[in-house]
Amino acid sequence: MKKIIVWFRKDLRIHDHGALFEAAQQGYIIPVFIWPSEQEFEYTDSIAAKWSLHQSLISLKQDLATKGIPLIIRKGNIQKELLQLIKETSADAVFYNRCYEPFMVQSLFEIEIQLSKSKIEVQSFPGNLLYQQCTILNKSHEPYKVFTSYWKRTMQEHVPTPYAIPKMTSTLETLPESLEIHELQLLSPNSIEPRLDLHWKIGEQAAISHWTEFLEYGLNKYERYKDFPSTQATSLLSPYLVWGNISVKSIWHSIQSHEIQDPSTEMFLRQLVWRDFAYDQLIHFPTMPIKPLREAFNTFSWEGTSSDFNKWKLGQTGYPLVDAGMRELQATGYMHNRVRMVVASFLVKHLLVPWTEGSKWFAQKLIDFDVANNAMGWQWTTGCGIDSAPYFRIFNPVAQGQRFDPNGDYIRQWIPELKHLSKKFIHKPWEASQEILALAQVELGNDYPYPIVEHDFARKRALQAYNLIKKA
Numbered sequence: 189m190k191k192i193i194v195w196f197r198k199d200l201r202i203h204d205h206g207a208l209f210e211a212a213q214q215g216y217i218i219p220v221f222i223w224p225s226e227q228e229f230e231y232t233d234s235i236a237a238k239w240s241l242h243q244s245l246i247s248l249k250q251d252l253a254t255k256g257i258p259l260i261i262r263k264g265n266i267q268k269e270l271l272q273l274i275k276e277t278s279a280d281a282v283f284y285n286r287c288y289e290p291f292m293v294q295s296l297f298e299i300e301i302q303l304s305k306s307k308i309e310v311q312s313f314p315g316n317l318l319y320q321q322c323t324i325l326n327k328s329h330e331p332y333k334v335f336t337s338y339w340k341r342t343m344q345e346h347v348p349t350p351y352a353i354p355k356m357t358s359t360l361e362t363l364p365e366s367l368e369i370h371e372l373q374l375l376s377p378n379s380i381e382p383r384l385d386l387h388w389k390i391g392e393q394a395a396i397s398h399w400t401e402f403l404e405y406g407l408n409k410y411e412r413y414k415d416f417p418s419t420q421a422t423s424l425l426s427p428y429l430v431w432g433n434i435s436v437k438s439i440w441h442s443i444q445s446h447e448i449q450d451p452s453t454e455m456f457l458r459q460l461v462w463r464d465f466a467y468d469q470l471i472h473f474p475t476m477p478i479k480p481l482r483e484a485f486n487t488f489s490w491e492g493t494s495s496d497f498n499k500w501k502l503g504q505t506g507y508p509l510v511d512a513g514m515r516e517l518q519a520t521g522y523m524h525n526r527v528r529m530v531v532a533s534f535l536v537k538h539l540l541v542p543w544t545e546g547s548k549w550f551a552q553k554l555i556d557f558d559v560a561n562n563a564m565g566w567q568w569t570t571g572c573g574i575d576s577a578p579y580f581r582i583f584n585p586v587a588q589g590q591r592f593d594p595n596g597d598y599i600r601q602w603i604p605e606l607k608h609l610s611k612k613f614i615h616k617p618w619e620a621s622q623e624i625l626a627l628a629q630v631e632l633g634n635d636y637p638y639p640i641v642e643h644d645f646a647r648k649r650a651l652q653a654y655n656l657i658k659k660a
């Protein structure tokens with residue numbers, strides 16, 4: 189029997205794991221996770237996502253241990269560590285699931301060359317997407333540029349059946365050296381960082397229970413309430429997808445076998461396909477996280493100031509919906525999708541700060557930071573991506589608040605200084621009289637800021653800037 193290293197990366201689970209399943213059929217398995225200390229900021233720059241990785245590894249280690257299999261943990265240069273481990277264990281093969289992040293694709297290329305020089309068998313399996321990368325092309329064999337066409341095309345495709353959890357065996361009598369998870373130093377030593385454990389329970393079992401509950405009690409309300417941030421009507425699956433605690437194919441198949449088929453189901457499946465669409469773009473346009481897909485935007489005149497950018501980061505813009513979103517992000521590592529669109533639009537269009545700056549801030553803060561989804565979200569909002577929001581759509585943060593948080597519950601949750609304001613003024617406190625503000629115990633300019641920019645002025649300024657590149 190072969191000895192096969194199963195190299196875990198962003199697939200920290202034992203269900204629907206192609207590499208683990210095939211390795212278990214073909215031989216003895218040696219599971220390993222290597223934290224690339226030299227490139228760790230590329231893996232993730234987010235304190236919350238690192239915390240979540242720490243929890244995911246604990247969960248994976250426990251799940252493998254119950255099957256009698258030890259998880260080997262290493263840190264350092266991936267290529268060096270893999271070759272060293274092959275030597276220590278006399279492994280014959282390395283199996284892994286594919287990742288699509290550009291830096292991972294690049295470093296893998298070099299690793300595979302080294303492994304083939306050492307005559308080690310290498311097998312790769314599809315990553316955590318619904319469809320095989322690069323198989324969904326339009327009639328001209330090019331990537332799709334419009335989501336609806338992509339969606340219609342994917343509806344003709346079969347989502348592969350998830351792999352079962354395999355029976356596993358290990359031969360290792362003497363274990364190769366392994367670090368303890370805490371030695372990866374993924375947890376922030378800073379005590380003022382958010383208490384993520386109050387908001388999230390991460391790991392494979394937690395992901396499956398969370399999903400099962402949403403499928404049972406939440407999915408049928410999704411279409412109706414998904415845009416209302418105070419209702420908590422979305423699945424909150426994104427933090428589990430980042431480190432692969434749950435397989436997206438398993439989610440898809442569990443919906444298909446669930447009885448209720450209504451507009452909510454279709455709406456939810458569409459969101460999962462948006463995620464595939466983001467990866468499709470990333471694979472075809474690997475510079476997407478840093479460069480606009482529409483080249484005209486290279487000359488856009490970003491006039492925003494660092495002072496405005498800082499106020500946005502701190503949730504001190506004076507627009508309650510924007511500030512509530514930025515504070516939710518700071519406290520939990522998460523932000524509701526509707527609010528992500530509003531805060532991103534505000535930064536780019538009201539403040540004229542480059543989208544790449546906002547995207548970097550999200551990369552540092554989001555527990556669900558995902559290179560493909562984040563880049564697509566920012567490019568969509570800015571109007572410089574594929575199938576993006578039209579440039580003249582400039583969200584009015586007051587109107588968005590009134591529409592999607594009509595009672596102001598979301599604002600009250602994240603901006604306690606406004607909690608006594610009525611729903612009439614909670615989205616525009618500057619319009620309340622001094623008497624009303626005094627009754628609500630708010631002193632504008634002291635407890636809560638005046639708007640840092642006036643909406644109509646900002647709208648006109650943004651349209652002028654966009655018109656310049658339209659002409660160019």
Ligand SMILES: Cc1cc2nc3c(=O)[nH]c(=O)nc-3n(C[C@H](O)[C@H](O)[C@H](O)COP(=O)(O)OP(=O)(O)OC[C@H]3O[C@@H](n4cnc5c(N)ncnc54)[C@H](O)[C@@H]3O)c2cc1C
Pocket residue numbers: 414422423424425426427429459460462463466523524525526528529532550554556557558559561562563564565566569
């Ligand atoms: C500026 C901006 C930045 C974003 N950055 C990220 C990011 O770093 N990571 C991330 O996972 N999502 C990102 N999104 C997309 C979206 O906001 C989140 O996926 C969603 O809020 C996650 O919450 P949920 O799991 O409850 O979503 P649900 O509504 O329950 O959707 C289920 C799943 O579908 C996928 N999905 C939903 N909406 C989108 C979307 N618009 N684009 C792509 N996939 C989607 C996600 O994987 C999500 O977990 C961003 C959106 C914007 C506008």
